[in-house]
Structures are given as structure tokens and as C-alpha cells.
Amino acid sequence: MVQVKTTINLKTGLQARPAALFVQEANHFSSRVEIEKSGKKVNAKSIMGMMSIAARKGEEITIIVQGPDENEAIETLKAFVEKEEI
Template identity: 40%
Template sequence: MYEEKFVVDNAEGLHARPASKLVELAGKYESKVEVVYKGKAVNAKSILAIMGAGIYSGSEVLLRVEGPDEQAASAELSEYMSNLPD
């Protein structure tokens, strides 16, 4: 299992555009991908789950990846989370 903390450092947080890109990237992998915010884990392959979490700019989140391709998934998703677009 891979876990890494990130601070959402773009201007608007995980709103529609960055959330949909996260869902697109996570969906490429077989591994289970979750974003944990305020103690609640949400499915990073679901736009409704991500948007419903209400993750704003400055929020600390934990990215959790577990499964057969977790190494490749965590590398790509970590890069994305480190450089979130506005």
C-alpha cells in the first residue's frame, strides 16, 4: 500500500476540473485509489465522491493506493497531486 499526504495548493481546491482529471488518471489503474479528507476515505475514481468531499484550497489530504499496479498509479497520481492545476 502507498500513502502520501498532500496540501491542496491550487486556488480553488479539488473543484470540477482538477477533480475530473484526478478521476481520469485514477481510472487508468486497477488499484484501489482513495483520497482521505478529514478522516473520511472517498473513491478517487468517482467524480461525485471527490466533489462531495468538499476539498478546498489549503486542505491536507492523504492519497492512498493499493493494488497490483500501485507503484505506477502512485507515481502518476503523486505527480498530479503535487502540481494541481487551477
């Protein structure tokens, strides 16, 4: 298992379209992917889970990945939330 704390830099945060794109990206990996924000942990491969945390620009999240491709997954997903636009 690997995890990394990062700050959301996307202009619109991880809501609506960016959340859907993040879920698509997470689903490319076979590892289990979770996001933790303010003590709440959700399945990052679920759009409903991602929408429920309502992550905005400037907020800190923890990406937690466990599985065979965890290192590649965590780097890809961290880069996704740290860029300004998609």
C-alpha cells in the same frame, strides 16, 4: 498498499474540472484508489466521491492506493495535486 499525505496546490483545489481530471487519471490504473480528508475516505475513481470531500487549495489529503500498479499510481496522483495548474 501505499499511502502518502500531501497538500493540494491546485489553484482551484479538487473541485469541478480538476476533480473530474483527477478521477480520469485515477481510472488509468487498475489499483484501488482512495482519498482521505478530515477522517472521510472516498473512492477517488468516483466523481461524486471526489466532489463530496470538497478539497480546497492548501488542505491536506491522504492518497491511498492498493493494487498491482500502486507505486506508479501514487506518484502520478501525488504529482497531479501538487502542481499549481492543470
